[in-house]
Amino acid sequence: xxxxxxxxxxxRTGPVQVGTHNDVRGRDKHTAACTAxxxxxxxxxxxxxxAELAARTHRCNA
Numbered sequence: 001x002x003x004x005x006x007x008x009x010x011x012r013t014g015p016v017q018v019g020t021h022n023d024v025r026g027r028d029k030h031t032a033a034c035t036a037x038x039x040x041x042x043x044x045x046x047x048x049x050x051a052e053l054a055a056r057t058h059r060c061n062a
Contacts, residue, residue, distance in 0.1 A: 016055035
């Protein structure tokens with residue numbers, strides 16, 4: 001069974017949360033995920049600025 005991701009440096013921009021975690025190879029990955037019910041948006045990015053840009057420009061369809 002896979003180990004759950006441990007997020008650090010979590011910020012919230014509107015309904016979207018951005019957090020940093022380590023992937024299976026030990027590299028930092030940054031995830032942007034919408035917390036609105038029924039939205040389902042989430043994406044991984046190699047750098048923090050891309051994840052924060054996605055959080056700022058996300059338009060929720062839910």
